[in-house]
């Protein structure tokens with residue numbers, strides 16, 4: 369008998385981490401529900417394409433029996449990378465290099481979500497269920513949602529992302545500001561709207577660096593592109609700047625000043641942006657944080673170890689957490705959930721700390737004068 373036999377499990381948050389865990393548990397007979405705050409699967413625009421790594425994101429999909437679905441939905445060639453300076457001069461371009469499926473295959477967030485959702489038993493995900501709080505009830509929890517519903521679970525898994533409302537039930541530790549803020553924008557139908565940039569992008573990604581700033585542009589399978597200027601500033605810059613990020617003219621004015629001297633082609637991204645911009649100050653959980661394991665609550669993904677996106681590890685870590693947590697909970701050698709959760713959390717914290725450390729170094733170097741040299745070293749281009 370495994371540790372979750374006859375237990376009701378509530379996963380809070382239907383991101384890649386929560387959905388992967390639900391699949392891995394459900395395919396092994398567990399009684400699991402996913403409570404997601406969004407009203408439906410398309411409630412929110414989805415960001416950049418994700419590259420899944422063999423030892424983490426792909427390993428989790430493999431264990432979930434979803435590799436066939438992955439290969440049917442990934443974007444061949446989307447991992448093609450170009451590195452440019454602020455003048456849009458290409459320093460590195462691997463778009464003509466023959467790709468192997470074992471490289472770092474990319475998938476858009478929408479198709480990844482679809483694959484995971486359709487692998488679950490119908491009505492596993494309870495939409496429009498924003499977690500508010502929970503109270504201990506016997507050995508489990510009564511969970512209260514914003515819509516007024518209350519659900520009981522023997523075991524709660526916090527998979528509710530960066531601003532986790534469940535994290536405080538385990539630890540008072542909060543993420544610290546990583547020193548860089550990114551602004552997110554999108555251009556729909558980029559081939560027609562900004563053909564020059566579309567051509568430069570060539571179905572892949574561009575990383576541009578200069579003046580201790582970054583500008584990442586990523587193509588998506590639906591014909592749109594997303595872009596993220598990243599720059600060093602104070603934690604409270606977003607508020608202090610007074611910029612209304614739904615007002616294109618204000619964002620253009622900011623970009624022209626902040627990225628003065630950058631090529632016109634980058635400006636075209638902002639001029640042709642399709643929707644509002646989103647300001648995203650980057651945070652990271654302290655690398656040495658720890659807490660005492662509980663028998664009826666654990667945590668995974670960004671909720672456990674938020675880190676900036678400048679090493680492309682967040683989604684991979686969330687999915688590997690799901691794999692390792694499912695393996696621990698299903699392991700018949702553990703006497704109870706406390707032992708299984710303690711083992712999972714110990715290993716997860718060590719791994720996440722190493723990855724966050726590497727990510728913080730990458731975040732700093734990509735926003736320094738050495739950015740291009742550092743990036744070339746990472747990809748083995750020098």
Ligand SMILES: Cc1cc2nc3c(=O)[nH]c(=O)nc-3n(C[C@H](O)[C@H](O)[C@H](O)COP(=O)(O)OP(=O)(O)OC[C@H]3O[C@@H](n4cnc5c(N)ncnc54)[C@H](O)[C@@H]3O)c2cc1C
Nearest residue numbers: 381383384385405498499528529669670677680681682683
């Ligand atoms: C701009 C940007 C670019 C990125 N690029 C990459 C990349 O290239 N590669 C990479 O690996 N990672 C990248 N990441 C990080 C990656 O998106 C995250 O690490 C990953 O999505 C974490 O997965 P998760 O399941 O833990 O959390 P999330 O994906 O955040 O999912 C959490 C879910 O919980 C739900 N939720 C939140 N609060 C509640 C609540 N109170 N009640 C119920 N549900 C709730 C949310 O709606 C969401 O569906 C990027 C992140 C950003 C911001």
